[in-house]
Amino acid sequence: MKTVDIVERIEGEAKLVCQWEKNKISDVRVEFLNFRGFEYILKGKAPLDALVYTPRICGICGQAHLKATVEALEQIYKNHNEELIITNKAKLLREVGLNIEIIDSHIKWFYMFIMPDVVKFSNNDYSEYKALKGKKWLEASACASEVIKVLAIIGGQWPHTSYMIPGGVVSDPTLLDLTTMQNYIDYGIKFFENNLVGMEIENYLSFNEAEDLYKVKADLKDFITLSFENGFEKIGKSYNRHLVLGSSLSFEEGKINKKLIKNIDFENIEELSLNTFNIDKSKNSKDAYTWSKSALYANNFYETGPLSRTLVQNRKFISSVHKHYKDSMFTRVMARMDELGFLLKKTKELIKRVDISEDSFIKPKISINEFKHGLAEVAVEACRGSLYHEVEIEDGKISKYDVITPTVWNLGPGIDGKLSTSQKAIIGTNSIEKAKLILRSFDVCSVCTTH
Amino acid sequence: MTSRECSKPKIVWLQAITCNGNTHSLLSANANRLKLFLDSFNLIYHPSLTTELLLEELLQQNEEIDFLLVEGAITSNKDFFQISNQTTSEVLKKLVLKSKYLIAVGSCASYGGVHKKFEQNSDIFGLEEALEKKEISSLFHPIINLTGCPVHPEWIFQTLFSLKEYKKIGLDEKGRPKEIYSHLAHHGCTRNEYFEWKVEAKSFGLKEGCLFYEQGCRGPMTHSNCNRVLWNDVNTKTRAGMPCIGCTEFDFPRDNMLETKKNIGIPDQVPIGVSKRAYLSLAGVAKTFKIERLHERIIK
Ligand code: SF4
Ligand code: SF4
Numbered sequence: 001m002k003t004v005d006i007v008e009r010i011e012g013e014a015k016l017v018c019q020w021e022k023n024k025i026s027d028v029r030v031e032f033l034n035f036r037g038f039e040y041i042l043k044g045k046a047p048l049d050a051l052v053y054t055p056r057i058c059g060i061c062g063q064a065h066l067k068a069t070v071e072a073l074e075q076i077y078k079n080h081n082e083e084l085i086i087t088n089k090a091k092l093l094r095e096v097g098l099n100i101e102i103i104d105s106h107i108k109w110f111y112m113f114i115m116p117d118v119v120k121f122s123n124n125d126y127s128e129y130k131a132l133k134g135k136k137w138l139e140a141s142a143c144a145s146e147v148i149k150v151l152a153i154i155g156g157q158w159p160h161t162s163y164m165i166p167g168g169v170v171s172d173p174t175l176l177d178l179t180t181m182q183n184y185i186d187y188g189i190k191f192f193e194n195n196l197v198g199m200e201i202e203n204y205l206s207f208n209e210a211e212d213l214y215k216v217k218a219d220l221k222d223f224i225t226l227s228f229e230n231g232f233e234k235i236g237k238s239y240n241r242h243l244v245l246g247s248s249l250s251f252e253e254g255k256i257n258k259k260l261i262k263n264i265d266f267e268n269i270e271e272l273s274l275n276t277f278n279i280d281k282s283k284n285s286k287d288a289y290t291w292s293k294s295a296l297y298a299n300n301f302y303e304t305g306p307l308s309r310t311l312v313q314n315r316k317f318i319s320s321v322h323k324h325y326k327d328s329m330f331t332r333v334m335a336r337m338d339e340l341g342f343l344l345k346k347t348k349e350l351i352k353r354v355d356i357s358e359d360s361f362i363k364p365k366i367s368i369n370e371f372k373h374g375l376a377e378v379a380v381e382a383c384r385g386s387l388y389h390e391v392e393i394e395d396g397k398i399s400k401y402d403v404i405t406p407t408v409w410n411l412g413p414g415i416d417g418k419l420s421t422s423q424k425a426i427i428g429t430n431s432i433e434k435a436k437l438i439l440r441s442f443d444v445c446s447v448c449t450t451h
Numbered sequence: 452m453t454s455r456e457c458s459k460p461k462i463v464w465l466q467a468i469t470c471n472g473n474t475h476s477l478l479s480a481n482a483n484r485l486k487l488f489l490d491s492f493n494l495i496y497h498p499s500l501t502t503e504l505l506l507e508e509l510l511q512q513n514e515e516i517d518f519l520l521v522e523g524a525i526t527s528n529k530d531f532f533q534i535s536n537q538t539t540s541e542v543l544k545k546l547v548l549k550s551k552y553l554i555a556v557g558s559c560a561s562y563g564g565v566h567k568k569f570e571q572n573s574d575i576f577g578l579e580e581a582l583e584k585k586e587i588s589s590l591f592h593p594i595i596n597l598t599g600c601p602v603h604p605e606w607i608f609q610t611l612f613s614l615k616e617y618k619k620i621g622l623d624e625k626g627r628p629k630e631i632y633s634h635l636a637h638h639g640c641t642r643n644e645y646f647e648w649k650v651e652a653k654s655f656g657l658k659e660g661c662l663f664y665e666q667g668c669r670g671p672m673t674h675s676n677c678n679r680v681l682w683n684d685v686n687t688k689t690r691a692g693m694p695c696i697g698c699t700e701f702d703f704p705r706d707n708m709l710e711t712k713k714n715i716g717i718p719d720q721v722p723i724g725v726s727k728r729a730y731l732s733l734a735g736v737a738k739t740f741k742i743e744r745l746h747e748r749i750i751k
Contacts, residue, residue: 037569059472131501142482156691157682361656
C-alpha cells in the first residue's frame, strides 16, 4: 500500500510518500516541491548585498544566514591577508543576536508548532495548548515577542535586519540598552521557570541524569507524560550519528559516529543532487523527486540540530536521557527545550561581557568589491542545526553562492541505497500521525530546505 | 463554534512564494495587540499554525472569506512551486472568488519582491499582476498592498481593524494604505538632526551621524512609518544604525543597498520632492554652520 500525505505547519509544505507493509512504514520519501532559487539570485550581485538577501532565505533563521554571510565575506578578506579586526564587542553582539533568534524559535516551535498536535494523542483535556486561543499558546507568543526585543535593540528590528557587516556591527548600544536587553531575557527566564519546567532555571540546569526527567514540572512535564503514554521514546530513531559544523562561545563543533571527534574538516562535506530536480527540466534525472539536495559528511548521513549540539558538548542531562532513549523523537524534542534553558542563561552572560567602550565597527581598509577573486566557506549553528555557506567572488561580484541548510542534512533524500536521517527515523512506524510527528521532531523548515 | 465566533470576520492567510518572514513578524507583534486581533477576527486558516482547516478542506468548502491575506509572490509554474498539488496561482484564484477583501502581506505579495529576482522562473508576480481584472471583480475593495520586507504587524492590524470598522481605506497610487505609506521612513528617525545639518555618520557602528551620505540610507525616499510605529515596540533599522534599504518600495531589492550611489560627490538621488539644485544649495549652506555638538560623541 502507498499513501501520500501533505504535511503542513512545517514552515511551508512537504509531501510524505509512504510504502506500507504489514501495517508498518517500509519505505518513505519526503518531497519538497518548492524552489525559490536563492543561489541563482545571488549570482552577479554585489557581495554586500548578500547581507540583505540571505536573511530572506528564511524568516525564522535569517540571522543565522546573516552571520554566515558576514563571516564568509570576512574570510575573503583574510584569504587576501587583509585580516579585519572584529572587536570582542561586535563578536558578542553578533552571537547574542543569533542566540536570541534560536531562543525565539524554540519557544514558538514547542508551543505553536508541536504541542497543539502532540496533545491530540491524548483523550485528556489539554485545551490550554490550543493554537491561537489557548492560554499557553498566547503566553508563549507573548514571551517570544518580548525576548526578540533583545535583537531589535541591537539590530533595529526582527525579522530581517542586516546589522552584521564586515568589520563589526552597525549598532552601538548604551549601558541602558544592555540592561534592558538583560531585562527582556529575564522575562524569558521567568517564562522558562514558571511555564515550561516549573522550577528555578539553575535547579533545572543542574540536572545530570535521565532520572531527573521525573522532577520536571509544568508544561514540559505534560510533554514527558504524553510521550511515555504514547511511546514517543521508542519512535523516530535514526543513525544516531551527529554533526555540529559551527563553533562559537555557545556551541562546540564536532561529530559523533560511535565516538566523538572534536574537529571538523569542510573537505568532508559533500552535496549531491541525484534525486533533486534541475532548474533545466531537460536535465532532470529520472530519480528526481524533490528540490532538496542530499548532504553527506565523510560519505555518511548525519543528524544536526539541538540534540547533536547537546551530545557533542556533552551536556549531562540530555546526554543521559539520550543514553536511555537514543535519538528518539522524545529525546529530540527534549534536547530542543533543554537548549532553550541553556541559551537563555548563556546569552545573558554574553550580554554581561559586552564592553561598550570598544568599537562596534572597524572599517575595512579596502572595499570587498576590489577583490578580483575570493573564496570562503563557513558554518554557523542555526536553530535547526548546522548552516553552511560557500561564497565565491569574481571581479568584485558574487560568482557562486552555495548554501547547505540544517534541514538538508536532516531531511534531504537518501542516496545510493542509503537512507537519509529522517527516512531512517520514519521507517518502521505504524501510523501516519506518528510519522508526521517524527518528521516534525526535526523542526522541519521546507522554506530553508529548498531555498 | 459559538455564535460570537461566527459573527467575527473570517480571515484566511495563504502562503505562496515566501520566506515566512511576514508570518514571523506577525507572531512577534505586541502581545496585547495580537491577542486583541485573535479575539476580534476568526483566523480560520493559516498553513504554519494549527488552525481548524487544512488547505484542501478550505478550498472545498463554500463559505465566504472576509479577508484573504496573501504572503508571498504568485506563480503559475508548477515545476518550481506548488501547494497541495496546485500552483499558487490556481489556489489564489479559487480563494479570491470567495473573498471580500484581498490583502497583499509584504513586498513579495505586492510586487514579487526578492523572489522576482529568480529570473529562471520568469513567471513570478505580485497579486495585482497575477490576477486579471475580471478575476477580482467580485471583491468589495481594490487590492490592498501592505508592502515591507517583512510587513510591520501593526500595519496589518490597523488595516484589518479599520476595514472592519469603516469598510474601506484610502490607497495611494501603488495600492498602499495612504495613512501608513504617505510618511517616509525618515520621519522620526533619531538621526534627523544630522541629516538637516548634513553631518554624515563617520562609519557604521555609531549613534552619531546620518546614514544618507555614505551608507545608502533610503529613509528620505521610502514610504513607510517605521520610525513612528517602532519595530518590535522598541527600535528601527535607522535608529539602530542600519541604513533603510527601502523594503516597502516596488523596486526593492535594488543593487548596492549598503552604499550611497554618488555623482561627483553628490548623492545620486535626493529626498522625494526636493530638486537636486535646492538640495545642493541647502546642503552647501548647512555645512558652513559647523555645529560642534553634532561632531562629538553623544555620550563621552
Ligand atoms: S539615517 Fe536615513 S532615515 Fe535617518 S535621518 Fe538619515 S537619511 Fe533619514
Ligand atoms: S526602515 Fe526602510 S528598510 Fe527598514 S523596514 Fe522600514 S522601510 Fe523597510
